[in-house]
Structure formats: C-alpha cells, structure tokens
Amino acid sequence: MAGTRRQDGLDHVDLSYPPEAEEFRAELRAWLTANIPAAWTEPGFWATVGEDEAFDLRRDWERRKALAGFAGIDWPVEYGGRGGTPAMRAIHDSELVRARAPRSVNSLGLVFLAPTVMAVGTPEQKADIIGPMLRNEVIWCQGFSEPDAGSDLAALRTRGVLDGDEFVVNGQKVWTTFAGRGDRIFTMVRTEPGSSRHRGLSLLLIDMHAPGVEVRPIRQMSGVSEFGEVFLTDVRVPASQCLGGIGNGWATAMLLLSFERGAAGISQYTAYRQAYDEIVRVARALGRAGDPVLRQELARRRVELECLHYQAMHVLTEVEQGRDLGASSSVTKLQWSQAYQGLFETFDELLGADVALLRPTADLDLTALRQESFWTRSVTIWGGSSQVQRTIVAERVLGLPRGS
Amino acid sequence: MYFALTDEQRALAETVRAFLADRFDLRAVRAVVDDERGDGHPADLWRAIGEQGWLSVCVPPEHGGLGLGLLDAQVIAREFGAGVVPGPWATTVLAGAAVRRVGSPEQAAAVLGPLGAGELVATVALRGPGGRFGRSGIAVRADAAGRLDGAASGVEYAHVADVIVVAATEPVAATEPATEPATEPATEPVAVPTGGGSGRGDGGVGLYLLERGGDGVRIERQASIDGTTRLAALTLTGAPAVRLPGSDAAALADLLRRGAVLAAADLAGVARAALTRTVAYDTERVQFGRPVGSFQALAHHLADLHVAVTMAEHAVLYAAHALDEGRPDADLAVAVAKSKANQAAGDATAAMVQYHGGIGYTWEHDTHFFYKRAKRLVAAFGDSRQHLEHLARLTVDTVG
Ligand SMILES: Cc1cc2nc3c(=O)[nH]c(=O)nc-3n(C[C@H](O)[C@H](O)[C@H](O)COP(=O)(O)OP(=O)(O)OC[C@H]3O[C@@H](n4cnc5c(N)ncnc54)[C@H](O)[C@@H]3O)c2cc1C
Numbered sequence: 001m002a003g004t005r006r007q008d009g010l011d012h013v014d015l016s017y018p019p020e021a022e023e024f025r026a027e028l029r030a031w032l033t034a035n036i037p038a039a040w041t042e043p044g045f046w047a048t049v050g051e052d053e054a055f056d057l058r059r060d061w062e063r064r065k066a067l068a069g070f071a072g073i074d075w076p077v078e079y080g081g082r083g084g085t086p087a088m089r090a091i092h093d094s095e096l097v098r099a100r101a102p103r104s105v106n107s108l109g110l111v112f113l114a115p116t117v118m119a120v121g122t123p124e125q126k127a128d129i130i131g132p133m134l135r136n137e138v139i140w141c142q143g144f145s146e147p148d149a150g151s152d153l154a155a156l157r158t159r160g161v162l163d164g165d166e167f168v169v170n171g172q173k174v175w176t177t178f179a180g181r182g183d184r185i186f187t188m189v190r191t192e193p194g195s196s197r198h199r200g201l202s203l204l205l206i207d208m209h210a211p212g213v214e215v216r217p218i219r220q221m222s223g224v225s226e227f228g229e230v231f232l233t234d235v236r237v238p239a240s241q242c243l244g245g246i247g248n249g250w251a252t253a254m255l256l257l258s259f260e261r262g263a264a265g266i267s268q269y270t271a272y273r274q275a276y277d278e279i280v281r282v283a284r285a286l287g288r289a290g291d292p293v294l295r296q297e298l299a300r301r302r303v304e305l306e307c308l309h310y311q312a313m314h315v316l317t318e319v320e321q322g323r324d325l326g327a328s329s330s331v332t333k334l335q336w337s338q339a340y341q342g343l344f345e346t347f348d349e350l351l352g353a354d355v356a357l358l359r360p361t362a363d364l365d366l367t368a369l370r371q372e373s374f375w376t377r378s379v380t381i382w383g384g385s386s387q388v389q390r391t392i393v394a395e396r397v398l399g400l401p402r403g404s
Numbered sequence: 405m406y407f408a409l410t411d412e413q414r415a416l417a418e419t420v421r422a423f424l425a426d427r428f429d430l431r432a433v434r435a436v437v438d439d440e441r442g443d444g445h446p447a448d449l450w451r452a453i454g455e456q457g458w459l460s461v462c463v464p465p466e467h468g469g470l471g472l473g474l475l476d477a478q479v480i481a482r483e484f485g486a487g488v489v490p491g492p493w494a495t496t497v498l499a500g501a502a503v504r505r506v507g508s509p510e511q512a513a514a515v516l517g518p519l520g521a522g523e524l525v526a527t528v529a530l531r532g533p534g535g536r537f538g539r540s541g542i543a544v545r546a547d548a549a550g551r552l553d554g555a556a557s558g559v560e561y562a563h564v565a566d567v568i569v570v571a572a573t574e575p576v577a578a579t580e581p582a583t584e585p586a587t588e589p590a591t592e593p594v595a596v597p598t599g600g601g602s603g604r605g606d607g608g609v610g611l612y613l614l615e616r617g618g619d620g621v622r623i624e625r626q627a628s629i630d631g632t633t634r635l636a637a638l639t640l641t642g643a644p645a646v647r648l649p650g651s652d653a654a655a656l657a658d659l660l661r662r663g664a665v666l667a668a669a670d671l672a673g674v675a676r677a678a679l680t681r682t683v684a685y686d687t688e689r690v691q692f693g694r695p696v697g698s699f700q701a702l703a704h705h706l707a708d709l710h711v712a713v714t715m716a717e718h719a720v721l722y723a724a725h726a727l728d729e730g731r732p733d734a735d736l737a738v739a740v741a742k743s744k745a746n747q748a749a750g751d752a753t754a755a756m757v758q759y760h761g762g763i764g765y766t767w768e769h770d771t772h773f774f775y776k777r778a779k780r781l782v783a784a785f786g787d788s789r790q791h792l793e794h795l796a797r798l799t800v801d802t803v804g
Contacts, residue, residue, distance in 0.1 A: 314408055
C-alpha cells in the first residue's frame with residue numbers, strides 16, 4: 001500500500017468552504033440581516049398574509065435582492081450573474097433558508113430555464129429572457145404536464161401548427177405552478193403533425209398575457225391555490241420563441257431538467273433542520289419529548305436528514321470536481337423527498353389525539369407546520385415522482401433489465 | 405470542500421477487492437465457515453494482510469505505521485465486509501487504537517510495531533454476558549493491583565489473540581467524575597450482568613492489557629450464528645493485567661465509537677455486496693419469460709436499497725472523518741452512521757435472501773454469510789435502539 005499518506009491536507013474529506021465563499025457568506029448574511037423585516041422571520045408569518053399580498057411581497061423582496069447583487073450567484077457575469085462557484089450558490093440558498101427569507105417566486109425560471117437559455121438560446125433570447133427574469137420583471141411558469149401526460153411526458157398532446165412565421169398553439173397544461181401569476185411560460189408542444197412520443201416536439205416560450213391563454217387556479221390540499229390549469233386556444237407564438245430548435249424539444253427538455261442539480265440539498269438540509277427543531281419544540285410543549293418510542297422515531301428522522309446533508313456535500317463535491325453526476329440526482333431526490341415527508345409523518349404521530357387541531361393549546365399555533373406537512377405530500381410527486389426516480393435508479397444505476 | 409473517497413482511497417479499495425478475488429474469495433470464506441471447530445483465522449490470509457500494510461493504517465509512523473486515520477481504515481473495513489472476510493483484522497486495529505490513544509509510550513512501543521506488521525493478534529473485551537455495550541455492560545472488575553475478575557462475552561478471536569484490551573470497572577474513580585460512555589443512554593435500566601464477578605464497581609472505568617497465556621484467564625469458544633468470525637467467552641479470576649494509564653470512561657466511549665465506525669463500515673460493505681449480488685442474480689434469473697429483475701416490485705425495492713446503502717456509505721465516511729479530526733459533532737455522526745448502516749445492511753441482506761428465492765435459503769448458497777454477518781454486526785458496538793436513543797439525547801434534548 002504505497003503513497004496513501006496525505007500531505008497537503010486538501011485531498012480528503014474537508015467540509016470547509018474556500019475563503020472567498022466564506023467572505024461571500026458574510027456579505028450576504030449582513031445584507032439579509034439588514035433587509036428582512038423581523039416579522040417575516042416568525043414561523044407563522046406567511047400563513048397570516050393573504051396569498052396575493054404574500055406573492056407581491058416575495059416578488060419585490062427577491063427583486064431587491066437581485067438588484068443588490070445577490071442573484072444568479074453561479075451564473076456568468078455576462079448574464080448579470082455573479083460569476084461565483086457552485087459552493088457559493090449552495091451557501092446563498094442555505095443562508096436564505098437560515099435567515100427565513102421568503103422563497104423565490106421565479107424558481108422554475110431561475111433554476112431550469114435560465115441555464116438552458118444560456119446553453120442553447122439565441123443571442124436575442126439571452127438578452128430578452130435572462131435580465132428581466134433575474135429582476136422578477138417577468139415571472140416564468142413551466143408548462144410540461146397535461147391531463148394525459150404527467151410522468152409520461154412524451155404523451156403530451158398540445159399542438160402547434162406553423163402558420164407563416166408563427167405557431168398556432170392549442171391544448172391544455174395542468175398543475176402549472178404560479179399559473180395565475182405567470183407572465184410567460186415555457187411549454188412542450190407537439191409541432192410536427194402526426195409525430196408521436198419523443199419526436200416532433202418543440203419547447204415554445206409563450207406570453208401568458210397573449211390572446212387565447214386562459215388560466216384557471218386549482219386549489220391544493222393545503223387550501224392555497226399555488227398552481228393551476230392553462231388553456232391554450234389558437235395562441236399565436238412567433239417561431240423565434242422556440243428554444244433549442246424546432247423539433248428538438250425532447251432533447252431541450254432533458255437538458256433543462258438536468259439543471260436540477262444537487263447543490264439544493266444543502267439548503268434543503270438547513271430548512272429541514274429548522275422543521276426538525278420546531279417539531280421537537282412542539283413535542284416538548286405537549287410533554288411528549290420523553291416518550292421512548294417517539295424519541296426513536298425522531299432520531300430515525302434525524303438520521304435521514306444528516307444523510308441528506310452528506311449526500312448534498314457529496315454532490316457538491318462531484319459538481320466542483322467536474323465529475324459526471326449520472327443518475328445521482330435521482331438518489332438525491334429520493335433521499336430528500338422521503339426524509340422530508342417522513343419527518344412530518346412523525347410530526348403527526350407525536351401530536352397524537354391533537355393531530356386534527358391547529359391550536360392544541362392556547363400558546364401553540366401549528367398552522368405553519370401543518371401547511372408544510374401538506375406540502376410534503378407533493379414532493380414525492382412533482383419533479384419526477386418517487387416511482388419514476390426508482391425506475392431510473394434501478395435501470396441506470398443498478399443496471400437492472402428494463403421493465404415491460 | 406471535499407466529500408468523497410480520494411483517488412488513493414479508491415485505489416486502496418480496488419487493491420483490497422482484487423486481492424480478495426484472487427486470494428480469498430467466497431470459496432475460501434466457505435471453508436472457514438464450514439470448519440466450525442477451526443480457529444477461523446487462516447494463517448496465510450493474516451500474513452498477506454500484514455504484508456499489504458492493512459494492519460498498519462492507523463499505526464503512527466514512529467512505530468513503523470502509515471499514520472493514517474479511520475477514514476482510510478474504513479475503506480478496508482468496507483471491502484472486508486463486502487468479502488465477508490474472516491479474521492481478527494478489525495479487532496486488532498481497534499485494540500491498537502486503544503493502545504495508541506491511552507497507552508503509555510512503552511506500551512505503544514511494545515504493541516504497535518508488531519501489531520502493524522501483522523505479528524500480533526489483538527482484540528477487545530468490553531461487554532459482560534448479557535450486557536450491553538457501554539459502561540453498564542461491563543462485568544469485569546479491576547483491583548488496585550490491576551488484577552481482573554469477572555467475565556466478558558462475545559469476544560472476537562480471543563482464542564488466538566496475543567493481547568486483549570479488557571474494559572473493567574474500578575473500585576475508586578481513577579479520574580474526574582466519569583462522563584457516561586457515548587453508547588449508553590441514561591434512561592436505560594442498567595443491565596445487571598450475571599455470571600463471572602460483578603463488574604459494577606462504583607468507581608471509574610479502565611482499559612487493561614491482558615496478555616496471552618497469563619494466569620487466571622480462561623477462554624472458551626462460544627457457538628455463533630456467524631461463521632465468518634469466532635467468538636469466545638473470557639473468564640478472569642485474579643488475572644494480572646496492565647492498565648492503559650490514560651484510560652477512563654471517556655476512553656471507553658471513544659473506543660466504542662471507533663468500534664461502531666469500523667462495524668458500520670463493514671456493514672456498509674456487506675450491504676453493498678448483498679445488493680450487487682442480488683442485482684446480478686435477478687438480472688439472470690428468468691421467470692414468467694423475463695428476468696425477475698425487470699419486475700417493478702423488485703426493482704423499486706432494490707433502488708430504495710441503493711439509496712439506503714449510499715447513505716450508509718456517506719455516513720460512515722463522515723463519522724470516520726469526524727473522529728479523525730476530533731470534530732464536536734463526532735458523537736452524533738457515529739450514532740447516525742451506525743444506525744444507518746444497521747438499517748441498510750439489515751434490509752439489504754434480508755432482500756438478498758428474499759430475491760434469490762429458494763436457493764437463497766440454502767446453506768449451499770452464499771447469501772447466509774452476508775445475512776448472518778450483518779445480524780452480528782448490527783448488534784455490535786451498540787444496536788440501533790441504543791444509538792437512536794443516544795441521538796435523541798443529542799438532538800431532541802438539546803433543541804433550545
Ligand atoms: C405541487 C405541484 C406542483 C407542480 N408544478 C408543475 C409545474 O409547474 N409544471 C408542470 O409542468 N408540472 C407541474 N406539476 C406536475 C407534476 O410534474 C406531475 O404531477 C408529475 O409529473 C406526475 O404526473 P401526474 O400528476 O400526471 O401523475 P401520473 O403520472 O398519472 O402518476 C400517478 C401515479 O402513478 C405513478 N406512476 C406513473 N408512471 C409510473 C410507472 N411507469 N411506474 C410506476 N408508477 C408510475 C406515479 O408515481 C404516481 O404515483 C406539479 C405537481 C405538483 C403536485
């Protein structure tokens with residue numbers, strides 16, 4: 001066994017961030033401290049604000065953050081980004097959670113569309129899309145799912161027929177997050193008549209204020225209406241609003257979805273730790289933190305959260321080392337979604353007979369945690385359901401034969 | 405920021421794997437398992453392990469070792485788990501850690517050099533009959549002269565060990581108020597050891613070096629479910645031993661943590677091998693006209709196991725790092741690693757049996773090596789219940 005001694009102290013497990021990343025953290029933290037109203041950091045605050053008002057507050061706050069230079073952290077400077085590293089991006093996301101900053105209202109654009117535009121967009125698209133998105137002047141929706149095309153995206157039916165230099169688009173999208181608030185939507189449309197499955201698709205960028213676009217909100221199990229349906233009737237979309245090439249929609253969509261990178265895991269860990277601590281406080285307040293069975297359950301959930309943290313650091317390492325992530329994003333998705341959901345199952349369990357009450361005692365308000373608990377039911381559905389992720393892991397990681 | 409195996413560690417893993425495939429594959433393991441009366445300690449394997457330097461990983465350079473840490477040792481432990489390798493490698497490494505950390509310079513000089521070179525077999529005896537891992541499970545008592553009375557159970561490779569590190573309670577606290585060992589929850593009723601002498605002295609805890617063939621030492625082999633190791637009971641009656649001078653309850657806790665990480669690493673290896681072998685079998689095995697691995701019920705479960713095993717591997721890596729660096733969250737990290745590895749290995753080896761069908765239930769097939777080794781190690785150095793309760797103490801009880 002030769003040459004395994006470490007000399008430089010660099011080439012082994014090391015969880016510290018480089019100095020420039022830590023400087024960035026300090027700078028961001030200072031800005032956040034000065035720019036988040038104290039009331040917003042109360043766990044229950046967002047549940048007390050109406051949906052419209054909450055959205056406006058979030059959009060404007062995020063815009064101010066961008067103008068202060070804290071947006072597009074790992075984007076090239078030429079696109080208005082900060083030119084930072086993946087680690088700085090992870091720090092950014094995590095500090096936002098830590099400071100209890102409002103969640104992004106443009107994440108589908110920021111996470112998925114923007115890097116795709118940078119990769120395959122025309123110069124006009126780059127100029128037109130990225131800046132306004134970064135400043136929240138344009139809110140983006142993702143229009144992939146349809147009533148008959150969910151997990152099986154290639155079954156989509158929305159069609160676009162070329163008429164001169166415009167597509168005439170007809171069809172329906174569903175489960176569209178922020179449908180009621182979006183300005184533009186990136187959609188998968190079948191642009192080759194008679195094509196099937198993965199062929200003949202195009203990714204079109206559609207103005208949601210254009211004639212023929214009609215949006216209907218859908219109320220979610222939590223009671224809020226964060227997503228909705230989008231009906232497209234003879235909507236005229238300039239051919240220049242196709243991203244990644246006409247007929248090349250499947251490849252473009254796969255590229256777009258690949259940008260769901262694992263750096264997010266670090267901020268998720270931060271968020272779930274907050275939830276864990278709050279749930280423990282609830283257990284204490286109800287006098288249940290000594291129950292040996294619940295203690296085992298809570299500890300088991302904590303194990304999964306810590307493992308998520310390790311996985312996130314591992315993925316960040318692979319990204320920074322420029323290694324191919326392969327299907328490990330499916331591993332990350334399964335781990336975070338199930339750890340998160342499981343944590344709230346334990347929350348329900350520890351409430352015992354009080355599970356149906358939002359205020360089991362005079363000084364215990366569970367509204368925010370309850371909202372979050374409903375939300376955790378969705379995380380194993382969107383972004384590729386757990387079943388879809390397991391199939392990916394089974395076939396692409398383990399190499400099991402494909403199912404019929 | 406770096407959280408992955410290094411190129412060197414990957415190369416080391418590859419070396420161990422290739423060595424085992426070439427020199428000690430499952431047929432060799434089977435020979436050890438089937439030779440129930442044998443000492444479970446193939447001499448040529450041990451010699452080769454010594455030659456490869458795999459015993460000197462954690463031995464400091466001044467004693468001729470490589471001076472690496474648990475981070476590197478866990479790489480070997482994982483591969484040994486994956487190969488269900490018999491022999492006293494882990495116990496020797498662990499006993500070496502005790503001598504290195506709390507032994508005197510003379511003890512270190514006497515033990516560590518030969519240990520690293522593979523000239524000395526060592527083990528640890530930390531638990532009395534029926535006792536748990538932790539101070540309350542000790543059933544050996546030391547007197548002021550360092551003579552040991554009592555019993556230890558389930559001691560790996562005691563019958564071939566040149567040196568045994570024995571945990572004993574002491575009549576008077578040797579150090580300041582002893583902090584409770586990590587793996588021992590306060591809320592648990594103290595298991596009262598029976599047989600041998602009661603080790604429940606009210607003083608401190610010490611670690612003692614017991615040499616082979618001394619007076620007052622009786623070693624009797626214990627029948628075990630796991631044929632990839634050998635277990636023995638130790639009965640001590642006024643057995644002379646030498647105290648590791650720096651040892652105390654904290655040293656015992658530290659040793660238990662290191663043992664838990666090595667066991668967790670072994671389990672992660674067992675789990676990974678169980679999964680890989682099951683995937684290979686179910687890719688070939690055809691029923692209903694297709695490979696059974698193409699059935700989603702099976703494939704999805706195996707995918708979940710892949711996630712679990714991956715998390716166990718990460719958790720072991722982090723716990724080893726945290727112990728090496730003395731990080732403040734090391735205690736938590738060990739509890740996480742052991743409970744996660746326990747779960748992953750328990751589930752993966754059970755799935756291995758299930759997804760091999762009838763052949764998986766036979767003695768002839770190798771599945772039971774993995775299943776039984778996991779059973780043993782899941783309970784070693786703290787079972788899940790113990791580690792989870794400890795984790796609850798570190799997390800549930802500390803939230804402000
Ligand atoms: C909160 C939320 C926000 C969303 N936001 C958006 C958005 O902004 N834009 C957008 O385009 N979409 C969005 N979606 C839609 C989401 O992508 C789909 O719900 C998801 O792809 C699943 O599709 P489906 O709902 O049609 O379920 P189906 O695909 O019909 O699935 C039903 C069940 O069958 C399982 N299943 C499906 N196929 C298989 C298979 N091959 N093997 C085994 N099991 C299978 C699924 O896992 C699921 O459990 C959102 C969904 C939610 C819940």
